Amino acid sequence: MRTYLDCYPCFLRQALSAARYAGADEITQHEIMGATLDLLQTLTPGQSPPEIGHAVHRIVRERLGHSDPYHAIKTLSTREALALYPRMKALMAESTDPLAMAVRLSIAGNIIDFAQSDELADLWATVERVLVAPLAPDDLEALRAQLASASYVLFLADNAGETVFDRILIEALPVPVIYVVKGGPTLNDATLEDAVAAGLDACATVMDNGADAPGTILSLCSEEFRRVYAAAPLVIAKGQANYETLSEAGARVFCLLQVKCPVIGRDLGAPVGSVVVRQSL
């Protein structure tokens, strides 16, 4: 998905927010905003929002020498999500359609997103909302069909804490899973450390994609990840940034997300708040 003019205010907001998470004083916040304004003047057509986001968050990291401004937020998010793990397992035990239930729980976890908001949402209230919301788009049956024949799943993670919700889905899948996190900190995206803290190493093979960028920008990823990605029979991709980078990556890719921004909503044909299982084009 290309970057729209509507995204510009959001990049500025993210730059300021990340600068503050990294403890920048007001002069440094000004410098970071100035550098972000410069960046927005030089965008080339066709760049996706995660490519711009990558550049924005690199500005913040480079100016502040702080490798991971969202570290504390990520730790908190994982802890809050782990506290809900037993309740989610109880829901799974009672479910008559465990795949559908687990897919919804994984999507519920996508509410944890510090690209969109500086607040950690009420996670259980989100679970209750997502469990009863209609899927729109709803490609769940296509996902179910492909799962029946795939020998394994490549699962592209999104944010720390959301990882715990993904674990519920992975534990419900009938095949092995390779769980892919970011190669370095960007926003509140999960890294290896975050995946292990959420217990993903106990239910999946965890690897990183070699990139410190939101979403999956293949040109920034390691050669190893690109090989694994090319070979995967079925890909589950979580969150808005993966949708922005993989929405046209072919029919073996399924994007699971909540729509949290009107630009993505317009691209998807679904309003903000939508609960989405969408097979890529």
Added chain:
Amino acid sequence: MRTYLDCYPCFLRQALSAARYAGADEITQHEIMGATLDLLQTLTPGQSPPEIGHAVHRIVRERLGHSDPYHAIKTLSTREALALYPRMKALMAESTDPLAMAVRLSIAGNIIDFAQSDELADLWATVERVLVAPLAPDDLEALRAQLASASYVLFLADNAGETVFDRILIEALPVPVIYVVKGGPTLNDATLEDAVAAGLDACATVMDNGADAPGTILSLCSEEFRRVYAAAPLVIAKGQANYETLSEAGARVFCLLQVKCPVIGRDLGAPVGSVVVRQSL
């Protein structure tokens, strides 16, 4: 109130929104966003948000040669508000404290604000919310006391449509009112045409301030308005932009507004959604 870094995303959003209201094609939208990014690079410390907003909306008007992008929105807002006039008069007829009721109704109208949102809010739902909300800050009794001795009131208008709600308050005041609108279009702020469409000329002396800027930036206003302003015994100033420009204009100035943005909320010490009657410092 000075401009904070948090305001930058909002200026970009306003520029894009105004460009679209004015019917700009995508290339022109890009140019307007570029010019706005340039503008944000050159801000000088201490400028208030309405001063920046003035420059942003001038960019849009100059690029597009469209003198009033919000004209249709303003006409619609006035029509919707006029439809509620009889219901508001009925509330006034039943009220045991007409001044308090009329102040709240005038503040309810401040929900009409296309600087904050591209949608016209549900006006009657807003009335019902504002009628029962606590005032915070609450300087209503100080306003009441000054009204008892003032020979007339200078009333600084905000947005088209909100004018109808102001009419309710003006009709409840025991003294004559000079109602001041903008000297030219800026955002959805009321001009002479909008004030007349809302019937303000029947209950007040309507004049304009000579400026096509949000709020009241005295250096941009006409000499005539500045004289009237300097002489006024009591000033009622509506909306966020007037708060941003007059919050320290002295104890004869009362700002009536709803808090619609967290930056103003922080400045006021009141959360978003607050219903405010505040005597200036």
